[in-house]
Amino acid sequence: MSVEGPIEPPLRLSELADVDSPEIVKAALRRFRRRVFVWTIWLVIAVLAALLLAPTFNRERNDLRLQFLRAPGEATGAIIHQGPYDATILNVVRLNKLQYGVHLVATARSLEAGLQQLVYTGSIQDNKPVGGFSVESVDGRSTEVWYLGRAGNPVVVIPFFVTSAEILHKPVTDLPALRFDLRKIGVLPVAPWTWR
C-alpha cells in the first residue's frame, strides 16, 4: 500500500504537547546509578563465586579418573600375562579426538610383598607426552594405572620400576615395560573406536 498526496494532521494536535513536564532526568540518573550499583554487586558476587568454585571445577576437570568415568568406553576385564606382569584391563575409553585412556591394574608376580613396590614411572610412550596420568598403589605388588594413549596408536607401553615400600619413588630395580597391543588382547577384544 502506498499513500498519495500530503497527509494532513487531523487537528492541531500539537497542543496536546503543551503540558508541564515533571523533573525526570535527575530521577533517571539516580535510577541508572542504582542499577549500576546493583549490577556491580552481582558482578562481585559472581566473580567471588567463580574464584571459590574454580579450584573445585579445575580439580574435577583435571582428575583423570573422573574423565575416565565420564568418557564413552568399554569395560573389558581382559587379563594379560606378559613378562613379570599380570595386568587386568578394566576399561578402555575414548577421551577426545586425540586421546584414549586405559584403566588397568598391573601386578608384578615376582615382587616380595611388603618389601618392594611396583611403581609406574609415568613416562609416556615414545617420549611424546600426550597428557597426564594418574597412579594409585593398590598394595605392595599391584598398581592401578590410568593411562593416556595417543589416538590411532593401539600399542600401550607402560614402564615400571620397583622401589622399597618405605622409600617410594626411589628406584631399586628396573623392570621391563608392560607392553600390549589393544588389537590383540584376544579374550575380550577392545572396540577400535575407543583407540582409533
Add this chain to the structure above:
Amino acid sequence: MDLEQIFRAHQKEIFVYFLRTVGDRDRAEDLAQETFARACGSALRFRGDSSVRTWMFSIARRVLVDHYRRRSPEMSSSLPEGSRSTDEATRLDVERTLAALPIALREAIVLCDVVGLSPSEAADATGLTANAFRVRLHRARKQFREVYGDER
C-alpha cells in the same frame, strides 16, 4: 554538551510521548525515567548513525513495547491527563479520540502530530520503513477523523 543536558533537551517530548500513548501521568513519568536510564547505559554504543532525537525515541519505543508486554494495551486507553487548554471541551474530545485508537496508530499520531517528529524520524524511531510508517500514519489520521467525527 553533557549527557544530562542532552536528556534535558528531550525530557519534555519524551514525557509527552508516553503521556499521550499510555494516558497516565505517573506511568508516563516512570517510563520516561526508564528511557533515560537505559539511554545512560547505551550512550557509549551510540554511533551517531541517526540523530540524538531519533535515538532517544527508539529507546523510548522499546520501553513502551516492554511496558505493553507486561500489561494489556487496553489498560492504557484511559483518558489522558494534563489538560490546560482554553477550549477544555474540545481538548477532552481530542484526548478521548486519541485514547480510543489502537496503540500503533495512536503512537504514529503522537510521534508526528503531537511531539512533532518528521515521518522519516518517526520511521527510524519505530524501526519501520519510511513508506510503512507513512501508511500507518495515514491510516491513523483517517481513523482519528472518523472517531472524532463520531464523538462530536
